[in-house]
Structures are given as structure tokens and as C-alpha cells.
Amino acid sequence: MTGTAAEYEHIAPLLTSEGWELLNSLGPYSDGDSLKTNLELRKAGHSAELVSAVLTQSRLRAKAAAKFGPFAERMLFTHAGLEQATRLNIAALHAQRFAAAGLERVADLGCGIGADAMALATLDRKVTAVEQDETTAAVATINLMPWPEATVVNADATEVDLADVDGVWLDPARRTTTSSGTTRIFDPEAFSPPLSFVESLADRGLPVGVKMGPGIPHESLPENCEAQWISVHGEVTEAALWFNELARPGIRRAALVIRDGGSAELTSGIDYDRNHQDVELGPAEGYLYEPDGAVIRAGLVADVARQLGGHLLDPHIAYICAPDLTATPFARAYKVLQVRPFNVKKLKAWVKASRIGVLEIKKRGTAVAPDELRKTLLTGSGKGPNKATLVLTRIGEDRVAIVVEPVP
Template sequence: MSTDAISPLLTSAGWELLSSLDTYSESASLKLNETLRKAGHCPELVAAALTQSRLRAKAEEKFGEFAAHMLFTQAGLEQATRLNIAALHAQRFTNASITSVADLGCGLGADSLAMAGLDIAVTAVEMDEITAACATVNLMPFPHALVVCAKAEDVDLEGIQGVWLDPARRTTSTSGTTRLFDPEAFSPPFSFVEKLADAGLAMGVKMGPGIPHEAIPDAAEAQWISVNGDVVEAGLYFNALARPGIRRAALVIGRHGSSELTSAVPYVPYAQDVQTGPVFGYLYEPDGAVIRAGLVADLARIMGGHLIDEHIAYICTDHPVETPFARGYKVQEARPLNVKALKAWVKANRIGVLDIKKRGISITPEELRRQLLTGSGKGPNKATLILTRIGEDRVAVVVEPLDS
């Protein structure tokens, strides 16, 4: 995004026009463009205002009502922290009595907003000029928030008590953004993160949820967070921000509120004291945060259940268990995964709507659904299949979802 995309809005007339627009509508945007230009507004201002109106509408999911008073870039919005999650980050600093924080790689300023809202003095650092300009506008209501356009590595941290980092894990080009997988390719690189942690600063780092356990420093607490079933981040916390006695945590946020599952020990693959058993009774699919945190075996023990395979994240119990950490199903039958036999089963049971879930096998649910329903007569009934493997055997489990 060039400076032309926001500079027309950084005037009283530009801001007034943007503020006057109704909620963005894609179908009405062309006509609105023509109307605004006929009213005498220059094409550059109209384009900038409509772009921001569109981004504000998309940003409501992450920023709620605050989005209506903020500026965005497309790439910045894609990577921005949800405001309710940013509030959790900020709470870590207040709990540790940290009153000044450098937000290195602040992006559009979501985490800085949350910290400033808790009266933390924030130095928000962003190397991209356009994104830094947007962050400046977004943080204007907070006199104790300062935006600096610079590289994170170049900032003087003298007198700063805490650091928050959200390393850029994507590279931007004319065709969009591309995810980076090498931690040393992040901006700033992960070696810079470890250097600050070794210096003893109270520090938190937002990482992608796919970070491997072996890449997590021994001194860090790692917390995976899911929102309504979507795993949104893995947060690493060092020194004063790390909670005593917690190495791994899964924070699950949904309509039930928030619940957390924790472990005091690091994750060691294939050394989880896993109990396995047959498919029967009730089958549970752990939340993605629980899986990412390596807490599936811990959850099975808490639920009084067992895994159906030591390498597959499905738990079975002989009675229903109420838990915010997994979605439950009543097992109706388990059968070999045979497409011809399943097609006959679909037809015999007059199934017209088929929900298919899978784990541990290389089948595309959409393609299998098409195969099973083609020529079945499109009956009135609905069914759910869970496809997985137990040892070397591929199985199809017919289940009925439990009410959550």
C-alpha cells in the first residue's frame, strides 16, 4: 500500500468524509464512488475513503466498535491481534506491575491499544511507514502512547521495563502476503527474541500456532489460544511474564467463556503416558489449542477416557463428559473405511446430508462426500462420519453430535 492510500485522509476534510460514510456495502460501492466524485471530491480521496470503509467493515470482527475510528492496511489487518486477545497480553504486564512497554513490531497497534487502555506507557515501534502512520492515528486517544517508525532491533530500550514482540511472519508482495516458516526469516528474527529474553526483560512474543515444541526456549511459558474453535496464536512468555509452574497451556475461548488447561512439564513426543482403547461410548475431538499444546493425553486422563490410537487426537469415554476442551459425539457404530460399503450404507439409511470429519488419514472429505451421495437418492436424513485410523486400520465411525 502506498502513501496515496491514506495521506488524503490525514486532513480535516479527508477525515470528515471518511467519518460520514455509512457501513461499507460492496454492491453499493461503485455508485457511491460516482456520487462522491460528482460532489467534487478528488478521485484519490474517494478511493482512499472507500478502501478504508471496506477495511473498517472487515475489521469489526477483530476490533468491534473501535474499528469505526481506526485506519488499516490490508496486510496489517490480516496479521492484527484481535482486541480481546490483545487485552490478555496487556493483562500479563499489569499483573507483573510493568508500567512501560516497548511494542516491537506493533503493526496497526492492537496490542499497544490494549496496553495504553490499562495506563501502560507504550512505545509502539513499526518499520513500515504506512503501517506506522495508521498506528499513530489509532493511538491518538492515548497521550502516553508514542509511535516510532524504526526497525525493532534499532530501538533503544533503556528505561523500558517490558517488551512485547509480534514478529512479521509474512512477506508482502504485489500478489498478496506469503507465510514465512523459518524463524530467522521473521522480522525481527527469533534470535533477537532470545537475546532480549536472556537480558532478563519481562517479555511476551506472539507466534504462529504451528510453532514446533522443539523451537520453544526452555525458559518460556507457551500458551496456545483458540477462539470459537480457531487456534489464533501461540504466546511465549519470559521472565516476569511467565507464570510459575506452567510450561504449556491451552486457553479455549468460546460461548462458554474461557477455560485453560495447563502442564508443568515440557512436551516430549511419544512419552505422554497414553492409555489406548477401543472406539465405543462417546468420542471427543479435542480443541485445536489442546492439540497444539500437546495436552491431549492430559485431557484424556482428566475426562477418565482413553485415546483410540496413541498418535491420533480422538478420546473415547464410556459416559458423556461435559468439557470446554473438546467437542463430543455419541458413537453409533465403527466400521472399516470402505467406500463401496459406505455408499451402500448411505443409500440404505436414506442420507441426504453428510458431515465428514477426519484425522490421521489422507482423504478429502468433500470428495468422499460427493462419491457417497452421488446416486444415493438424496434422502431426508442427516449423518456424521468421523474417518480415522487405529494402528494400520482405517475406520469410519458413525456418530451423533452431542449438544454443547
């Protein structure tokens, strides 16, 4: 990860005893109270730089609670570091791989603010956390203070001596950071460090795990790894690649779906081939299933279709239909009510006649903008009391609007 001068200015004042104590003395952050708090702290004699730093950090801590829970209350963050940081529950899954493999000494290369290193240290791994950016390394040092077996090294991840480690974890920087914000990088060879460096470590026989963006193309996956896509509450958070002892035998692709009720995983032992999915095509009828994003990214839609006894509407679109309702953690189910041609004028007339005031529009395989279409269909409809859900997609060359009812 790369810091900016602005982030340094907001971190440096907190690395003093006065700054750290003042930050930890603040109550829960509130946007509505920030101006009042600013004035009170300035009146108490604190400098403008320190007050700005503690309020910025207090706001980041509040935002970080979604990823780090109560741990966020005593951590430091940079904007870019928090944005890319692994959720703590997912970092725990990474750490469990190393613990299960019996790997005690782990190098976390490109540790960022230290999320994965924290999880590894919690499982009693001896962690060397390496971060090239000086500001981010300082933040990681603070965050890892509760774990004496964790050490932070400010260095280039590609130049660290790995002779004394049992395994390696990497979270390459996949964004460039400037004073105006961050920009996502899509080419794995443009990551820092690049995917080829990860492969070179694996080729040396080291057990290696690496966090990649969920959009990594299947053709970019190294041949000798297990790839696991993870979604949390419907959001695909990452694709983790595992090499050597950290890869599970017989698994090439996996989709791990995590929700409040627990987790479920679907796996395959073969490479993904979008042209040979071995599943039937058919009409929109019975129940429509929208696969979880991790299932889609892992190329396991056809596998879910077979589990459901269903078929695809189109070979290149991730919608499944099946005659029966079957509970599955891997897809959201809808009852098919009607199938209409996609015709804006006729859909607008249907919305008005059905007295629809709330309209959800989902789409896949079409360039329609749901928000714009919703506004068009509801304008002049009379804002009736009814709700409806439309699924816009293609079946072959035909554009269709499928009226569905969500299954609770």
C-alpha cells in the same frame, strides 16, 4: 509488518483533513451500495484517488469489526495489518500480563497497526510503539491518538534503545508482503524480528512477551519460557511465549480456550514428549471427543483423555474415546453409533440405504479430501431426509469410518 505501494496509495489521501472527514462521514459499508457511493462522491467533486481510498478503508473497517468491535469505526487499516492484527480481546489478555506484573513502561516492538499498543494504553501503560514500515507506522499513529501516553516510533525494532522500558512485547512479522498478496513464513528465525532476538532480550533479564504463529514446533520453544496457545470459538489464533516476570511459575505449556460462555485453561509444567504420553489406547466406543485446536497444539490431548477417563484411538492422532459422557470445555463430544471399515463402495451403499441427504465428514490421520468424498457418497443417493456425521481416521494400520452423533 511490511506495507506495499498500493497500501500507501490507499492510506495517504486519508491523512488529510478532507480525507479523514469524508471517511468518517460514510455510513456502514455495503458491497451492494459501493458503486452508487462511488458515483455520488465523484459527483460531489472528490478525486478518484480519494474516493477509492475511503471506500477501501470503509470496507476494511467493516471487516475489522470482528476483531475490534466498535473501535474499528474510528481506526485505519492496511490489508496486511488487519490480517495479522491481534483480536482486541486477546490483546487485552496480553496487556493484563504486563499490568499484573507492575510493568508501567512497555515497548511494543513491531506494533503493526497498534492493536496490542491500544490494549496496553487502555490499562494505563506508557507505550512506545515501534514500527519499521512507514505506512503502517502512520496507521498506528492514527489508531493510538486517543491515548496521549502512547508514542509511535518509525524505526527498526532491533535497533531501539530499551534502557528506559520495564518490559517488551513483540509481534514479529510472519508473512512476506508483495503486490500480489502475502505469504506465510514458518521458520521462526525468518520472522522479523527473529525468535533469537526475542531470546536475547529475555537473556538480558527483560520481561518479554511475544506472539508467535500457533504452528510453532515444540522443539523450537526456548527452554526458559511459558508457551500459551489460545483458541477463540474453535480457531487457534496464536501461541504467546512469556519470559521472566511475565511467565507464570510452574507452567511450561497452556491451552486457553475462549468461547461465548467464557474461557477455560489447561496447563502443564513439563515439556511435551509425543513418544511418552502416558495414556492408554483403545477402540472407538462410547463417546468420541475431538479436542480443541489449542489443546492439540499445546500437546495436552493426553491430559484431556485422563480427565475424561478415556483413551486414545491411536498414539499419534488427536481423537479420544471414553465410556461416559463428560462435559468439558476442551473437546467436542460425539456419541459413537457404528464403526465401519473405510470402504468407499460400502459407505456409498450405507448412505443410500440410510437415506442420508446431509453428510458431515471430519477426518484426522488420513489423506482423504472430505469434500470430494462427500460428493462421491451423496451422488445417486436420492438425497434422503436424514443427516449423518462420519469421522475418518486410523486405528493402528486400519482406516476406519466412525458414524457418530454430535452431542448438543
